[in-house]
Amino acid sequence: MKAALAVSSGDPSGIGPDVALAAWILREHMRLPAFFLLADAELVAARAARLGVNVPLEIATPENAATIFGEALPIVPLKHRQSDQPGVPLAENAAGTIEAIEEAVALTLAGRARAIVTCPIAKKPLYEAGFKFPGHTEFLAHLAGEHLGYAVTPVMMLAGPLLRAVPVTIHIALNKVPAVLDTVTILTVCRITALALKSQFGIANPRLAIAGLNPHAGEGGSMGIEDEVTVRPAVETLRAEGIDARGPLPADTMFHADARATYDAAICMYHDQALIPAKTLGFDDSVNVTLGLPFVRTSPDHGTAFDIAGSGRAKPDSLIAALRLADELATNRTLAT
Numbered sequence: 001m002k003a004a005l006a007v008s009s010g011d012p013s014g015i016g017p018d019v020a021l022a023a024w025i026l027r028e029h030m031r032l033p034a035f036f037l038l039a040d041a042e043l044v045a046a047r048a049a050r051l052g053v054n055v056p057l058e059i060a061t062p063e064n065a066a067t068i069f070g071e072a073l074p075i076v077p078l079k080h081r082q083s084d085q086p087g088v089p090l091a092e093n094a095a096g097t098i099e100a101i102e103e104a105v106a107l108t109l110a111g112r113a114r115a116i117v118t119c120p121i122a123k124k125p126l127y128e129a130g131f132k133f134p135g136h137t138e139f140l141a142h143l144a145g146e147h148l149g150y151a152v153t154p155v156m157m158l159a160g161p162l163l164r165a166v167p168v169t170i171h172i173a174l175n176k177v178p179a180v181l182d183t184v185t186i187l188t189v190c191r192i193t194a195l196a197l198k199s200q201f202g203i204a205n206p207r208l209a210i211a212g213l214n215p216h217a218g219e220g221g222s223m224g225i226e227d228e229v230t231v232r233p234a235v236e237t238l239r240a241e242g243i244d245a246r247g248p249l250p251a252d253t254m255f256h257a258d259a260r261a262t263y264d265a266a267i268c269m270y271h272d273q274a275l276i277p278a279k280t281l282g283f284d285d286s287v288n289v290t291l292g293l294p295f296v297r298t299s300p301d302h303g304t305a306f307d308i309a310g311s312g313r314a315k316p317d318s319l320i321a322a323l324r325l326a327d328e329l330a331t332n333r334t335l336a337t
């Protein structure tokens with residue numbers, strides 16, 4: 001039997017517990033891979049009662065979770081306790097939230113879980129508790145780097161049925177993007193993306209469409225020099241390496257259906273250039289995947305949705321897509337090694 005996926009429950013005041021419970025209820029109908037939830041079991045029980053769902057919970061180990069999964073939602077308990085206050089982010093819950101992510105990574109690196117699926121975290125309560133990373137992506141890269149002994153460049157991909165989009169710069173303020181963006185970073189992100197598309201997504205010759213930073217990709221330098229000075233040299237180097245890359249392309253005309261048919265991933269220069277089209281085209285079924293790590297990590301594309309936590313209105317679709325994609329990528333990764 002395959003090992004189960006490790007699901008971190010995210011900020012417990014958000015919809016992580018809600019969508020995990022809902023996904024478990026749909027496990028047979030949606031043919032979901034087995035997963036266990038790293039969580040405070042009492043909190044999950046309280047949330048299930050609040051939502052009025054009858055989900056048997058069973059304290060599990062990573063090893064017996066896959067066997068339990070058909071009959072009960074396996075909970076691998078956290079050392080830190082958490083309070084069930086949906087909609088009210090609490091700094092006191094941060095230790096458990098961080099523990100769940102760290103434990104998911106440790107279990108996956110030890111081969112005791114198949115891959116990691118993270119439910120959403122809100123950054124502010126974590127920062128208040130001393131968390132130093134902008135998001136999961138950077139924290140996971142840090143944990144991976146500690147394990148490997150060298151620095152890891154994480155690549156964020158939003159993957160959906162209609163679009164795969166990758167931001168080169170991730171969680172930084174827009175006014176810092178031009179200074180941070182450089183040719184080497186674009187090259188690194190594109191190489192990691194092309195390799196992952198081949199080895200994990202089964203695309204033999206990945207086509208990358210690389211967006212410009214400025215309106216009209218700089219209009220020949222008259223609307224900003226970065227596209228000519230920073231982006232174009234990266235595209236030329238990638239092409240010389242045999243990677244099918246095009247750009248810099250005007251970002252405004254990259255995301256309509258005919259344009260999307262010409263590439264396998266859009267490489268974007270900043271967070272919202274990638275995530276606005278990704279979430280607009282597929283909020284319910286897109287998945288946030290971190291490439292470049294020594295393990296598979298996926299996540300739903302939505303956030304903590306404090307406004308609807310504990311209300312029964314949270315849709316589990318994106319978590320379901322994240323569970324399925326994690327299973328598929330873990331299989332492909334195993335076959336490739």
Ligand SMILES: NC(=O)c1ccc[n+]([C@@H]2O[C@H](COP(=O)([O-])OP(=O)(O)OC[C@H]3O[C@@H](n4cnc5c(N)ncnc54)[C@H](O)[C@@H]3O)[C@@H](O)[C@H]2O)c1
Nearest residue numbers: 119120121122123299301302303304305307308313314315
């Ligand atoms: N993977 C992650 O950890 C992750 C991803 C995105 C945002 N966040 C964090 O989440 C917090 C809130 O972010 P936000 O408000 O920008 O985005 P959000 O995705 O939490 O919410 C945006 C809107 O979509 C709705 N929504 C979200 N998920 C839904 C679902 N599954 N079913 C039904 N409706 C849903 C919400 O109710 C809200 O109206 C922020 O702190 C942000 O940093 C975390």
Ligand SMILES: N[C@H](C(=O)O)[C@H](O)COP(=O)(O)O
Nearest residue numbers: 135136137138275288299301
């Ligand atoms: N940038 C992501 C989004 O807007 O959906 C989100 O913040 C999640 O990032 P992490 O997976 O790094 O937490």
